[in-house]
């Protein structure tokens with residue numbers, strides 16, 4: 132069935148859990164049509180039922196976003212089912228905790244395939260559709276996309292790469308009427324820590340985690356306002372400010388942290 136033109140059509144990767152699921156539910160409350168993508172079919176179907184109960188419409192697509200053929204099939208599926216795409220949310224991602232000496236190139240390739248190559252290619256595939264709707268690309272980055280700390284070098288490298296691509300993309304896609312929003316959450320209450328790749332590192336630190344529903348609410352507002360960057364909490368804004376304006380202070384904190392953890 133074609134989507135109702137008054138409501139946005141939103142394609143979300145990593146929609147079976149965590150921030151992606153929270154985004155789906157927040158958009159469902161606005162009556163949006165969701166194209167929900169992730170690997171776990173049962174979880175995706177459960178999210179789709181919640182979307183419908185909240186007043187939205189949902190189509191599910193189970194697959195691995197790191198696969199080229201899956202990404203192409205996903206975009207074809209979205210356009211066939213919903214007829215258009217107003218918002219593409221590149222959310223699927225994975226953490227990686229390891230001191231630099233323990234980073235294996237194969238692990239880094241795996242993390243980049245999910246955190247960088249998949250969002251890049253999916254955005255390329257959706258550009259024409261997004262130009263037709265003057266739509267928005269949401270890149271879910273991280274506080275690690277602006278501030279680097281010990282054992283998070285590899286994860287940060289992937290999010291820095293995503294941020295760099297987003298900066299160029301924002302300028303290049305603007306003439307087509309496409310907006311690019313980078314979202315930088317700090318620690319959020321999801322399965323992210325359990326799902327992260329770890330090599331010789333216990334990380335992450337700190338226990339204060341943001342509610343994914345709050346991240347979602349702020350993201351929807353930022354999309355509506357065509358914001359370029361959303362830092363989702365005071366913690367992220369403080370860390371981001373320190374990294375950009377007081378990099379020496381962050382270096383001192385990092386050196387102490389590395390020393391304390393015997394890295």
Ligand SMILES: NC(=O)c1ccc[n+]([C@@H]2O[C@H](COP(=O)([O-])OP(=O)(O)OC[C@H]3O[C@@H](n4cnc5c(N)ncnc54)[C@H](OP(=O)(O)O)[C@@H]3O)[C@@H](O)[C@H]2O)c1
Nearest residue numbers: 145147148149150169170171196224273318319321322323
């Ligand atoms: N939670 C945090 O503290 C935090 C902080 C900053 C930034 N972030 C970023 O926020 C985003 C979402 O993370 P989250 O916290 O919601 O993590 P999460 O709870 O682990 O959820 C990750 C989502 O991505 C999906 N996914 C993983 N690999 C996939 C693949 N190969 N193909 C398709 N889908 C895949 C997972 O579903 P399946 O397993 O069903 O595929 C799941 O829906 C990530 O980009 C992450 O880097 C998170």
